Amino acid sequence: xxxxxxxxxxxxxxxxxxxxxxxxxxxxxxxxxxxxxxxxxxxxxxxxxxxxxxxxxxxxxxxxxxxxxxxxxxxxxxxxxxxxxxxxxxxxxxxxxxxxxxxxxxxxxxxxxxxxxxxxxxxxxxxxxxxxxxxxxxxxxxxxxxxxxxxxxxxxxxxxxxxxxxxxxxxxxxxxxxxxxxxxxxxxxxxxxxxxxxxxxxxxxxxxxxxxxxxxxxxxxxxxxxxxxxxxxxxxxxxxxxxxxxxxxxxxxxxxxxxxxxxxxxxxxxxxxxxxxxxxxxxxxxxxxxxxxxxxxxxxxxxxxxxxxxxxxxxxxxxxxxxxxxxxxxxxxxxxxxxxxxxxxxxxxxxxxxxxxxxxxxxxxxxxxxxxxxxxxxxxxxxxxxxxxxxxxxxxxxxxxxxxxxxxxxxxxxxxxxxxxxxxxxxxxxxxxxxxxxxxxxxxxxxxxxxxxxxxxxxxxxxxxxxxxxxxxxxxxxxxxxxxxxxxxxxxxxxxxxxxxxx
Numbered sequence: 389x390x391x392x393x394x395x396x397x398x399x400x401x402x403x404x405x406x407x408x409x410x411x412x413x414x415x416x417x418x419x420x421x422x423x424x425x426x427x428x429x430x431x432x433x434x435x436x437x438x439x440x441x442x443x444x445x446x447x448x449x450x451x452x453x454x455x456x457x458x459x460x461x462x463x464x465x466x467x468x469x470x471x472x473x474x475x476x477x478x479x480x481x482x483x484x485x486x487x488x489x490x491x492x493x494x495x496x497x498x499x500x501x502x503x504x505x506x507x508x509x510x511x512x513x514x515x516x517x518x519x520x521x522x523x524x525x526x527x528x529x530x531x532x533x534x535x536x537x538x539x540x541x542x543x544x545x546x547x548x549x550x551x552x553x554x555x556x557x558x559x560x561x562x563x564x565x566x567x568x569x570x571x572x573x574x575x576x577x578x579x580x581x582x583x584x585x586x587x588x589x590x591x592x593x594x595x596x597x598x599x600x601x602x603x604x605x606x607x608x609x610x611x612x613x614x615x616x617x618x619x620x621x622x623x624x625x626x627x628x629x630x631x632x633x634x635x636x637x638x639x640x641x642x643x644x645x646x647x648x649x650x651x652x653x654x655x656x657x658x659x660x661x662x663x664x665x666x667x668x669x670x671x672x673x674x675x676x677x678x679x680x681x682x683x684x685x686x687x688x689x690x691x692x693x694x695x696x697x698x699x700x701x702x703x704x705x706x707x708x709x710x711x712x713x714x715x716x717x718x719x720x721x722x723x724x725x726x727x728x729x730x731x732x733x734x735x736x737x738x739x740x741x742x743x744x745x746x747x748x749x750x751x752x753x754x755x756x757x758x759x760x761x762x763x764x765x766x767x768x769x770x771x772x773x774x775x776x777x778x779x780x781x782x783x784x785x786x787x788x789x790x791x792x793x794x795x796x797x798x799x800x801x802x803x804x805x806x807x808x809x810x811x812x813x814x815x816x817x818x819x820x821x822x823x824x825x826x827x828x829x830x831x832x833x834x835x836x837x838x839x840x841x842x843x844x845x846x847x848x849x850x851x852x853x854x855x856x857x858x859x860x861x862x863x864x865x866x867x868x869x870x871x872x873x874x875x876x877x878x879x880x881x882x883x884x885x886x887x888x889x890x891x
Contacts, residue, residue, distance in 0.1 A: 406440070406511075406512050407508045407515075408440035408441075408508055408512070409504060409505070409508060410440060412504050412505055413440065413441055413444040413501075414488050415497075415498075415501050416430070416498055416501040416502055416505065417444060417447050417448060417451070418488040418489045418490065419501070420448075420451050420498070421451065421463060421488065422462075422489050423498075424455055424460060424461050424462075426498045426499075427451065427452060429498070429502070430499065430502040431452055431455075433502070433506055434448075434505060434506055436449045437509070438506050438509035439509075440508070442475065443473065443476060443479065446470075446473070446475075447470070447485070447488075450466055450469050451466070454466070462489070463482070463485035463488075463489060466485050467482040467485060513548050514545075514548060517544045517548065521544075524537050525537060535712065539712045539715075539716065542716050542719060543766075546719045546723070583598060583600065584596075584597055584599045584600040584603075584644070584770065585598050585599040585600075585644060585645065585646045585728060585729050585770055586598055586626060586629050586644045586645060587622050587626070588621065588622065588624070588625020588626065588628075588629065589621075589625070589866075589877065589878060589879050590879050591866045591867070591868065592853060592866055592868075595861070595862075595864060595866050596806065596855065596860070596861065598644060599622075599626070599646075599770035599772070600805070600860060601764075601768050601769055602764050602768050602769070602770075603764060603771070604757075604760050604761040604770075604771050604803055604804050604805055604806075605770060605771070605773070605804065605805065605806045605807075605808060606735075606772075606773055606774075606775050606794070606800055606801075606804040607619060607773070607774050607808045608774070608775040608776070608777050608789065608793075608807065608810075609789065609809055609810035609811065610776075610777050610781055610782070610787075610789070611776075612815050613810045613811060613812050614810050614812060614851065614870060614875065614877070615733075615734070615810050616654070616733055616774065617663065617875035617876070617877065618810050618853075619650075619731050619733055619772060620650075620660060620664055620667070620875075621667065621877050622731070622772065623650050623664075623701055623729070624664050624667065624699070624701065626645050626646045626648055626728075626729050627648045627699045627700050627701040628645070628699065629643070629646075630643055630645030630646050630647055631645070631698060631700060632645070640726070645728075646727070646729040647700035647702070647726060647727045647728055647729070648700065648701045648702065648727060648728070648729045648730075649702050649717075649718055649721045649722075649725075649727045649729070649731070650701060650702065650703045650704070650733070651704045651706075651714055651717070651718075651730070651731065651732045651733065652703060652705045652733050653705075653708070653709060653732070653733060653734065653737035653738065654733055654734060654737060655705070655733070657703040660703055660705075661703070662676055662677065663875055664696065665692055665693060665696070666874045667874050667875065667876045668692040668695070668696065669685070669688045669689045669691070669692040670688065670874060671685050671688065671874070673873075673874065673875060674873075700727075702721055702725060702727065704717055707737075708737075708739060709738060709739070710739045710740065711738050711739070711740060711755065711756045711759035711760070712759070714732065714738065714759075714763075715759060715762075715763050715766075718730055718763055718767060719766075719767070722769070727767075727769065728769050728770075729769055729770055729772070730764075730767070730769055730770070730771045731771075731772045731773075731774075732760065732772070732773045732774065733774045734773070734774035734776065735753070735756060735757070735760070735773045735774060735776075735800070736753070736775065738756045739752070739756075740752035740753075740755040753799065753800065754799035757773075757799050757803040760773050761803040761804075775794060775800060777789050777793040777794065777809075778793050780792075780793055787813070787816050788809070788811050788852070789809040789856070790856070791807060791857060794807075801857065804857060805857075805859045805860070806858045806859070806860075807855075807856045807857040807858075808853055808854065808855060808856070809852075809853070809854040809856055810851065810854075811851065811852045811854055812850070812851045812852070812870060813847040813852075814844070814848055814850065814851075817840070817843055817844050817847055818844065822836045849869055849870055849871065849872070850868070850869065850870065851868045851869070851877060852866070853865065853866040867880045868880050869881075
């Protein structure tokens with residue numbers, strides 16, 4: 389049998405010197421044909437591409453095919469599938485299949501053989517990445533810059549680490565259907581209506597189903613609307629839910645929480661931490677920064693700080709990041725900490741590759757938005773990117789944002805799966821305060837100020853989350869409560885829906 393295990397191809401000695409063990413491949417195939425139940429143990433991790441000898445990969449695929457049809461996979465049932473296979477003919481014809489089952493000893497170590505085949509395939513993929521990197525680096529005439537080559541190498545290494553060196557992500561419809569059913573099961577187990585990462589706000593979850601994997605969400609608004617506050621609320625809620633699910637013994641794959649990577653290009657890490665501490669301790673962030681707190685407040689702050697120490701929230705406050713650098717850092721966080729949500733504050737502070745050299749900001753924003761969408765798909769996590777809106781909003785009587793207000797590029801709207809606008813009418817009403825009445829003023833001054841106070845009372849503490857685009861569902865508005873002193877958004881409870889009081 390040993391002579392048949394020799395690879396019969398026209399490959400060079402260089403290819404032959406790559407890490408491989410065709411004896412282990414043959415032994416595993418023999419074990420699978422003797423006991424088809426072993427297929428269940430190896431098929432999730434081992435693919436046909438992981439076999440060094442191509443004919444072994446084809447035999448493995450044939451075994452999986454018959455097992456999937458609930459048919460017995462052995463040399464007899466496989467024979468018709470390989471009678472015309474030229475490589476099998478060179479190995480002795482279909483009789484080679486029977487020779488593979490010659491040693492029953494492989495049954496004991498089948499899983500170990502599968503692991504070794506898989507590991508050797510990864511090593512070959514690493515060698516291929518290394519060779520390509522060296523070849524590209526030696527070619528000084530290439531148009532690609534060293535930074536581009538580093539980015540390409542990072543992507544290739546990430547694919548090896550995350551996908552075992554698979555060159556593509558083609559999924560059969562059956563596989564895609566299973567993923568859809570798993571999402572539905574996750575939503576059902578979470579209490580219904582939540583198939584993605586939780587926002588921590590039931591009203592928002594009800595409208596969106598949570599933050600879905602591989603989605604790019606744009607969270608936009610004019611300055612002062614609370615974009616960053618809303619983003620930090622989402623980050624904290626998702627991270628806290630993940631922590632609680634782990635404490636409750638829920639499997640990570642079934643948790644609706646997530647470890648969070650927060651890329652803050654505008655605020656420093658300590659400023660973000662102060663915001664979250666303010667939200668959780670109930671103490672104004674302004675008072676915290678100025679030190680105007682009581683001993684009781686400080687005890688509440690220390691308690692909140694201790695509770696947040698284990699929070700899986702990672703803040704990167706590196707200024708001036710390029711989209712390529714951000715993707716590299718996000719991949720590392722995914723690899724090291726298995727993050728499940730990425731937040732970028734904010735999109736317009738990112739830089740493109742700069743390859744254009746003509747200063748075209750629209751093209752640069754298009755490159756950034758496409759890069760963020762690619763990152764969401766590559767890591768299979770939701771990516772939330774905050775975005776500024778144009779001043780056109782201010783010139784309208786109704787200050788509610790529209791999709792056309794997204795600054796500098798229509799590609800932001802095109803690439804986004806969901807576009808959310810944060811709107812607080814209170815901000816604009818506050819800015820319209822008329823003259824405060826003084827003794828001796830006429831009745832109109834008093835009347836105008838009274839009307840303004842009435843209007844302010846109507847909108848005070850209220851916010852709207854406008855869902856302007858949603859690929860998975862309907863658009864609409866969600867009314868939220870906003871506590872300005874501690875910058876916290878929460879579910880709004882209408883007086884009509886308050887529980888009845890019984891005395």
